[in-house]
Amino acid sequence: VCFFGSRSSKTFKPKKNIPEGSHQYELLKHAEATLGSGNLRMAVMLPDGEDLNEWVAVNTVDFFNQINMLYGTITDFCTEESCPVMSAGPKYEYHWADGTNIKKPIKCSAPKYIDYLMTWVQDQLDDETLFPSKIGVPFPKNFMSVAKTILKRLFRVYAHIYHQHFDPVIQLQEEAHLNTSFKHFIFFVQEFNLIDRRELAPLQELIEKLTSKDR
Secondary structure, three states: OOOOHHHHHOOOOOOOOOOOOOHHHHHHHHHHHHHHOOOHHHHOOOOOOOOHHHHHHHHHHHHHHHHHHHHHHHOOOOOOOOOOOEEOOOOOEEOEOOOOOOOOOEOOOHHHHHHHHHHHHHHHHHOOOOOOOOOOOOOOOOHHHHHHHHHHHHHHHHHHHHHHOHHHHHHOOOHHHHHHHHHHHHHHHHHOOOOOHHHHHHHHHHHHHHHHOOO
16 A cells, blocks of 8 residues: 555655565565454454464564554654654653663664664674564564563654654645554554553653543
């Protein structure tokens, strides 16, 4: 589905592809088909007989790609000048640390933070020991905790876009796309309890609004 007309090619980082013909590709196709039904609560549920790790992996890749495209459309508005800190409204500010290259959290601009964040996620997704793409290669024991950290951080990009860049999103007529993507993300993390409620606080009102219609 192309949401962006001629700008559809602009992603912030390269798209992460799931190899065609693989089981994960089939799962992704299943996810897309059930999303088309319009019932998000059903669409996010683990399909019968499938492995939870694999389902979380496929959807995490998909959310990375979605956020990548959404942020790619507003990079002109998210600059060192407009966003000297990575925030989600006046009460929430994020400092970057990845535990390996940057151990002590650093204060940096939003574009810098999001660049660090998306590069870090990409590195996790490309790591075959964490996200095995070959059939029969098991997921590591710490997979779920890694996936939770990825999703927690991806949430911050949504939170930043909603709080700091919603005007350009409306100007670019991306509002419905952003809301649909975020709603899918929230239903997914709620279904499997993947993000702590406290982490979701910057968008609590929006989350309540988007999910209340589907109770």
